[in-house]
Amino acid sequence: MDAFTTHTGRAVPLRRSNVDTDQIIPAVWLKQVSRTGFDKGLFSAWREDPSFVLNDPAYAGASVLISGPDFGTGSSREHAVWALQQYGFRAVISSRFGDIFRNNSTKMGLLPVVLPEAVVEDLQAKVEADPAAELTVDLVEKQVRLGDVVAPFEIDDYTRWRLMEGLDDIGLTLRHAEDIDQYENGRQPWLPTTV
Amino acid sequence: MGRTLAEKVWEQHVVRRAEGEPDLLYIDLHLVHEVTSPQAFDGLRLSGRTVRRPDLTIATEDHNVPTVLGPIADVVSRTQVETLRKNTAEFGIRLHPMGDAGQGVVHIIGPQFGLTQPGMTVVCGDSHTSTHGAFGALAFGIGTSEVEHVLATQTLPAYRPKTMAVEVKGALPYGVTAKDLILAIIAQIGTGGGQGYIVEYRGEAVRALSMEGRMTVCNMSIEAGARAGMIAPDETTFEYLRGRPHAPSGAAWDEAVEYWKTLRTDDDAVFDKVVEIDASTLTPFVTWGTNPGQGAPLGSAVPSPEQFADPVERAAAERALDYMGLSAGTRLRDIQVDTVFVGSCTNGRLEDLRAAAEVLRGRTVVTRTLIVPGSMQVKADAEAEGLHEVFKAAGAEWREAGCSMCLGMNPDTLKPGERSASTSNRNFEGRQGKGGRTHLVSPQVAAATAVTGRLAAPADL
Numbered sequence: 288m289d290a291f292t293t294h295t296g297r298a299v300p301l302r303r304s305n306v307d308t309d310q311i312i313p314a315v316w317l318k319q320v321s322r323t324g325f326d327k328g329l330f331s332a333w334r335e336d337p338s339f340v341l342n343d344p345a346y347a348g349a350s351v352l353i354s355g356p357d358f359g360t361g362s363s364r365e366h367a368v369w370a371l372q373q374y375g376f377r378a379v380i381s382s383r384f385g386d387i388f389r390n391n392s393t394k395m396g397l398l399p400v401v402l403p404e405a406v407v408e409d410l411q412a413k414v415e416a417d418p419a420a421e422l423t424v425d426l427v428e429k430q431v432r433l434g435d436v437v438a439p440f441e442i443d444d445y446t447r448w449r450l451m452e453g454l455d456d457i458g459l460t461l462r463h464a465e466d467i468d469q470y471e472n473g474r475q476p477w478l479p480t481t482v
Numbered sequence: 483m484g485r486t487l488a489e490k491v492w493e494q495h496v497v498r499r500a501e502g503e504p505d506l507l508y509i510d511l512h513l514v515h516e517v518t519s520p521q522a523f524d525g526l527r528l529s530g531r532t533v534r535r536p537d538l539t540i541a542t543e544d545h546n547v548p549t550v551l552g553p554i555a556d557v558v559s560r561t562q563v564e565t566l567r568k569n570t571a572e573f574g575i576r577l578h579p580m581g582d583a584g585q586g587v588v589h590i591i592g593p594q595f596g597l598t599q600p601g602m603t604v605v606c607g608d609s610h611t612s613t614h615g616a617f618g619a620l621a622f623g624i625g626t627s628e629v630e631h632v633l634a635t636q637t638l639p640a641y642r643p644k645t646m647a648v649e650v651k652g653a654l655p656y657g658v659t660a661k662d663l664i665l666a667i668i669a670q671i672g673t674g675g676g677q678g679y680i681v682e683y684r685g686e687a688v689r690a691l692s693m694e695g696r697m698t699v700c701n702m703s704i705e706a707g708a709r710a711g712m713i714a715p716d717e718t719t720f721e722y723l724r725g726r727p728h729a730p731s732g733a734a735w736d737e738a739v740e741y742w743k744t745l746r747t748d749d750d751a752v753f754d755k756v757v758e759i760d761a762s763t764l765t766p767f768v769t770w771g772t773n774p775g776q777g778a779p780l781g782s783a784v785p786s787p788e789q790f791a792d793p794v795e796r797a798a799a800e801r802a803l804d805y806m807g808l809s810a811g812t813r814l815r816d817i818q819v820d821t822v823f824v825g826s827c828t829n830g831r832l833e834d835l836r837a838a839a840e841v842l843r844g845r846t847v848v849t850r851t852l853i854v855p856g857s858m859q860v861k862a863d864a865e866a867e868g869l870h871e872v873f874k875a876a877g878a879e880w881r882e883a884g885c886s887m888c889l890g891m892n893p894d895t896l897k898p899g900e901r902s903a904s905t906s907n908r909n910f911e912g913r914q915g916k917g918g919r920t921h922l923v924s925p926q927v928a929a930a931t932a933v934t935g936r937l938a939a940p941a942d943l
Contacts, residue, residue, distance in 0.1 A: 365625035
């Protein structure tokens with residue numbers, strides 16, 4: 288996956304709550320068998336509305352999404368993460384994320400940043416006042432910075448390390464293949480197999 | 483101090499624990515379907531890896547499949563299904579393809595085969611994997627990167643979520659179902675209320691539910707934000723499992739049951755959070771908005787956004803009413819629907835079809851009504867009881883098994899502006915087709931609505 292240390296770019300405010308993954312990437316886009324081409328499907332229903340914020344030229348090229356609470360709820364589709372990344376987003380800021388979406392993001396190197404709702408709203412207001420303002424998401428310092436705002440955020444050290452190094456989870460787990468072998472030898476004998 | 487059910491199952495599956503790292507958890511059963519797996523199999527090929535335990539993996543075709551006989555007309559859908567066939571053949575994974583007697587919605591077939599058992603860890607690239615928690619399994623949805631991880635290693639690195647008890651006091655009144663209960667729970671705790679938690683459903687009303695009802699409840703845990711929901715196994719669970727193809731038998735059965743009986747939260751265990759709900763006060767429950775937390779008793783009216791003190795909830799309600807084409811104050815019973823859908827991993831089991839048939843027997847539907855069994859086995863069982871004749875006589879469409887209109891990846895969709903009463907799990911904007919409007923309901927309410935053309939309960943007929 289892509290390593291993430293620090294990213295500076297313009298941001299786009301999405302003033303909606305409960306942005307479920309069906310909105311991020313509607314089901315009709317999930318029929319693809321490749322990992323590419325999902326940028327066109329990002330918020331595809333909402334983008335048909337000319338007043339939708341992603342259609343505002345002032346925010347063209349923004350790489351940080353600042354959303355209302357409960358971003359990425361619902362379906363487990365990792366396609367939502369791929370769509371956001373392929374559209375150009377490197378980080379999403381919200382006061383709360385759906386658990387599966389947040390997990391999927393950290394597997395792919397899209398940084399989910401949790402900040403208090405009041406801070407999120409403040410950042411949204413500042414970006415609306417000046418869409419050209421550049422915001423920095425700094426995973427090294429665990430801070431979001433915009434103008435005079437310096438907002439610290441929490442992330443567990445292990446996930447932070449993995450993101451900063453861009454490490455593949457499977458490779459890390461396979462280092463413990465012996466532990467897996469040993470566990471398998473002690474499994475309860477009645478557990479089912481599919482054969 | 484005692485441990486909760488979730489903690490017991492978690493601890494039983496820790497392969498490796500190290501300070502400052504997530505636990506490495508063993509996965510007992512991996513369910514696979516065509517939508518979230520192709521990129522995972524590609525990943526395996528790219529890195530020269532293989533499937534560690536094809537014998538703990540099972541695949542089915544469900545999301546894309548048409549529910550009328552014949553091949554898949556949509557080329558992209560067909561390619562996705564064919565890709566699953568190629569991948570499962572290449573990696574030696576058991577597949578139940580369209581037309582096979584074992585085919586069905588992934589969360590229906592696991593329990594049906596007896597593959598889902600108490601105390602197991604179950605994952606699938608699908609958020610409704612929480613369904614399997616009804617057996618006292620720890621079951622949760624994962625993304626495609628994690629699907630690849632489980633295929634390659636049969637494990638997942640994960641931090642243990644916090645634990646939440648949902649204590650359901652009292653008994654459900656006559657005519658109030660598991661679906662009404664879970665919709666009421668979600669409305670109470672909110673779509674984000676369960677984030678970061680494993681929920682255990684407890685109490686008299688939960689114990690009284692059948693396995694089908696328990697699956698309906700656990701299925702929608704994710705709509706409250708919880709990745710997993712669990713119910714401690716008991717005699718109801720054991721009776722459901724006894725004699726199923728993959729359930730233990732003979733001495734192994736006795737040994738398994740002894741262990742399964744230990745899978746309950748200790749009396750002195752402490753949950754991180756406790757939520758209480760009184761089942762005896764519940765009535766049929768339906769959603770009016772565009773997330774599953776926006777629900778209300780059928781006997782009430784569409785709420786006014788001003789009723790919500792929280793500005794975020796108020797804005798969400800305004801937006802939802804606009805999308806749903808509803809005005810505050812409209813009685814929910816006055817809402818007219820175009821389509822009724824009975825099916826999905828939430829309510830596509832035999833008990834659900836029986837409930838719908840009981841309402842439709844001798845009556846006629848006035849809306850387009852799709853009855854979609856959750857699996858080919860459910861279909862065969864329903865037909866053996868003659869339920870299909872009841873549906874057809876009422877004017878409903880009796881279909882083949884699949885996910886169908888729950889998410890509209892197959893041809894079963896709503897047109898823009900069309901309104902459904904649906905026994906599925908999500909009323910998100912466009913979930914059942916672009917511009918479609920969804921009201922989540924129980925099978926009983928769905929069937930009564932099909933008869934009147936407006937949201938209704940059987941008691942209204």
